[in-house]
Amino acid sequence: MPLLQLVMVLIVVGVLLWLVxxxxxxxxxxxxxxxAVVVIAVxxxxxxxxxxxxxxxxxxVGA
Numbered sequence: 001m002p003l004l005q006l007v008m009v010l011i012v013v014g015v016l017l018w019l020v021x022x023x024x025x026x027x028x029x030x031x032x033x034x035x036a037v038v039v040i041a042v043x044x045x046x047x048x049x050x051x052x053x054x055x056x057x058x059x060x061v062g063a
């Protein structure tokens with residue numbers, strides 16, 4: 001994925017999250033949960049894009 005496309009996706013996600021936080025009325029705790037979910041999803045996506053996430057697939061929890 002080209003760097004410019006990566007930056008554009010991050011800008012679009014940031015603007016969409018800002019619009020949701022700014023213009024959609026919701027409780028503060030729900031906003032915090034939504035922000036955390038979006039940030040975690042973006043971080044996991046970035047790890048996958050840079051090829052670092054597949055290394056975590058070898059880690060198994062439980063049997």
